[in-house]
Amino acid sequence: MKTVGVDHIGIAVKSIDEALKFWEETLGIKCTGREEVAEQKVVTAFLPLGGTEIELLEPTSPESPISKFIESRGEGIHHLALKVEDIEAALKELKDKGIRLIDEKPRCGAGEAKIAFVHPKAAGGVLLEISER
């Protein structure tokens, strides 16, 4: 599986506006845009930083995975996304290795990326996203 870098770090927040007061105003990291990803029940805000990005994730409904995460664990780091060259090949390789996958097929992510999640139990407690842009 060819991973080519950290695509982004996903951070669960109750309110992107609220969170930007810290990430933009206090730290000076600029938000380059927001995008709703309806399938994931989130609005995302991306803040490019040194070749990777911070992805702020705000839930759009109580059924959103982000709502559940915040309810049980509070706001904070939600997932790590690795950039891969070929997500189909990566998923096949992980499946062949018996790695527990949340998504066996890629789904639509922000910025027209193809994304898929590996279960946290298979990644040492980290929710791992793989992303092909």
Ligand SMILES: C[C@@H](C(=O)O)C(=O)SCCNC(=O)CCNC(=O)[C@H](O)C(C)(C)COP(=O)(O)OP(=O)(O)OC[C@H]1O[C@@H](n2cnc3c(N)ncnc32)[C@H](O)[C@@H]1OP(=O)(O)O
């Ligand atoms: C827009 C897009 C993009 O970048 O383009 C995105 O990022 S979308 C980002 C939002 N979408 C997603 O997260 C989709 C993938 N996530 C999921 O399918 C779900 O959230 C799961 C990760 C399967 C968790 O589901 P759920 O909360 O219903 O199950 P659960 O509470 O029983 O959790 C199962 C076990 O995983 C742990 N767990 C849950 N969420 C976790 C997380 N974010 N990081 C690490 N561990 C986590 C729980 O503590 C529990 O462990 P214990 O049993 O030890 O207590």
Ligand SMILES: [Co+2]
């Ligand atoms: Co993500």
